[in-house]
Amino acid sequence: MAETEKPKDIIKASEIDPKFKYELLKMPGSEKILRCFQCGTCTSDCPVARFSDTYRPRTIIRMAQLGLRDRVLNSETLWLCAACFTCTDRCPQDVEVASVIRVLRNLAAEKGIVPAVFKEQANAILNSGYAYNIPELKIKKRETQGLPPLPRGNPESLRKTLKRIKLFDIVQKGSSPT
Amino acid sequence: MSNKYLIFLGCAIPYRVSSYEISARKVLDRLGIELVEMPEFNCCGLPLDPVSHDAMLVLAARNLALAEQQGLPILTLCPGCAGTFKKVNMLLKKDKALRDMINNHLKETRLEFNGTVDAKHLLQVLKEDVGVEKIKTAVVKPLTMLKVAEHVGCHLLRPKEYSGFDDPEDPQVLKMLIEATGATCLDYIGETECCGAPSVGVSDKVALQLAREKLSHVKKVAAQALVTICGFCHIMFDTNELRIERMFNETYGIPILHYTQLLGLALGIPAEELAFNELRVDPSKILKAVDEGTE
Structure with a gap:
């Protein structure tokens, strides 16, 4: 029997906060987020991503770049990072991926969202x-x-x-x- | 170079891994490293980083400032604590505005960060201050009968910008120190992978699968034990090995040893003094092999 198809989770333009990335550029740890060109080294080398269906560091970075503030800050996957820093060491653009995730966690925490x-x-x-x-x-x-x-x-x-x-x-x- | 350090225990080791502390103190004493207690120390700050980066900076700087008052460098048993101190030391030394901001908080309790002391992990002290040659000379019971695997974990190596120690992609120091005891250190797939411990509590499923993957690679090369240098990694493997065996219907039976226990045996310290009895995965096969091998 075919699986019931889940409705697509389409991003609406109204969700986008174009100023979000400029806020991130000013925060220690995420200053280099705009350098990310989505090569996916972080996700392919991420030990957590190997065993999680949802945690993808590249996706988190892209969502943040796009300004999907609420989606990214409310997301449970943000808290799955094991802080092994493999992504940070191997990023060809020196984005400090794990630090960007830490900045996003801090912002989520300020909104009161903490596991x-x-x-x-x-x-x-x-x-x-x-x-x-x-x-x-x-x-x-x-x-x-x-x-x-x-x-x-x-x-x-x-x-x-x-x-x-x-x-x-x-x-x-x-x-x-x- | 120093032979006198303030010992920083961190949180997980006194809470759940006293075997590491007991064996580390024995071994360091034997090798002529003097440890000074620091009753004012608190958590290094790392567990606060996900919630508040500023709180992490303040806590780490507070510990460093306390060490500065004693004029002694810090030795940590936990790579997470060492990594945190190294990073905060570097950040605050190079950024005056940040240092002033943090010192403004420390002023509440009349402390000040000046960046005058360093922090090192135990492994770094063994390599740089004691030296591999001195360790080799101190070995009285070479463990030539043992073939083991090593797990350095993440925070002693990464991020490399702050760790400044060993090669994060192909770490050699722990291997060298294991071989200094006479034991053989086996290579296996995924040596530098994370143990999974930081994901416990957020997704136990992910965490246990990471530990299981590691154990399966270690089993494939028939290592008699897995050697760790981190309290969290040790808990992750030692406490969860039986659980993983049940959960996945597999058998590993790999004892998880602290490097300090292995080194202690080679230095001739009796196993009873190295807290082998506190390990969850039965290490008696190893101890028997060591006993018989020297008869």
């Missing part, structure tokens, strides 16, 4: 100085393992240092990508 796992880590850092809530038992066990006490950091001073950075709102509210 739970990233929010959990950020919250743990703000509360304990560590990206995980390391159980007290584990910290006490270090003594029997012959290890010195775990650095306790200073979460209070850490929060003070970060107080003027747009981070607290993001990790405390926010929704997950669709």
Whole structure:
């Protein structure tokens, strides 16, 4: 039996924000996005793309260049990048693909779109100085393992240092990508 | 060159991979590298980068500024932490406006980044500060009976602009250090591929398939163990190997060792002191081979 054909997801001109690329040109990490000529080296060398049906770094770059702001920032695939930096090292145009994806994630995060796992880590850092809530038992066990006490950091001073950075709102509210 | 470092543990290692820390401390002590504890250290900042690049910069700069106060370089066990410190050090040193912006945040707690200390990963310290020749001389129990494979992972090598270490397309340092123990290091397909760990929690399916692909390539060359130098990579393989075997109905049985455990054995440190008992994939075949090989 033939599969039901999915309706085509056609891009409408009204979705395009022509200013988006100029914003990206000013952000550290995506300054070189317009150099991309869509050769596809990033996607063909991407370990995640090999096993994902949806994650394609080249597509993300093109969507951003076109100004499809909402599509790209709401997209779940944005969060699949493993940050292995193979695309960055091999891009013939020196686009720093992984950094562009990081910039787009930051912009999505500002809109409150962050997967739970990233929010959990950020919250743990703000509360304990560590990206995980390391159980007290584990910290006490270090003594029997012959290890010195775990650095306790200073979460209070850490929060003070970060107080003027747009981070607290993001990790405390926010929704997950669709 | 230095033989005294502030040790930076990062988050994943004290949380889930103490075997790495235990064996690293033993080995570094044996090789004459002095480690100084730094109670004020926090997360390196990398986990915040996807959410806020500025927050990552501030956290990394904060740790570097603390190290500057001690006047000592940082040694990390985690390649992610080392990569973050190297990158932030370079970015802030070359961009005064950015440095001023970050220092403005650090001022809240009377800290200042000046770019006066470096950070190195353990492997870099072993290669550059201890040296392969000194390691070879220190080996008392050559592991000539072992054939293993290596997994350097991503962040010690890439992006090359910041790592400034080894050849990211054909890394040699870990191989050289493995061979310094007397063991043979086997080549396999996809040596520089990612372990999949960063995708855990976003898509476990993708993450496990990446780890599975790697294990299958390692199995094909009949390596007796896979040697890692990263806490995350180690968790990805050691913790998930049994799960992958069940999920795909395959058998691997490949022990995942920290390089520091392998080196520790060669230096004559008893296996009990190198936390082999904490590994999930049973390493007893390896230990037996080492024992019998030297009889």
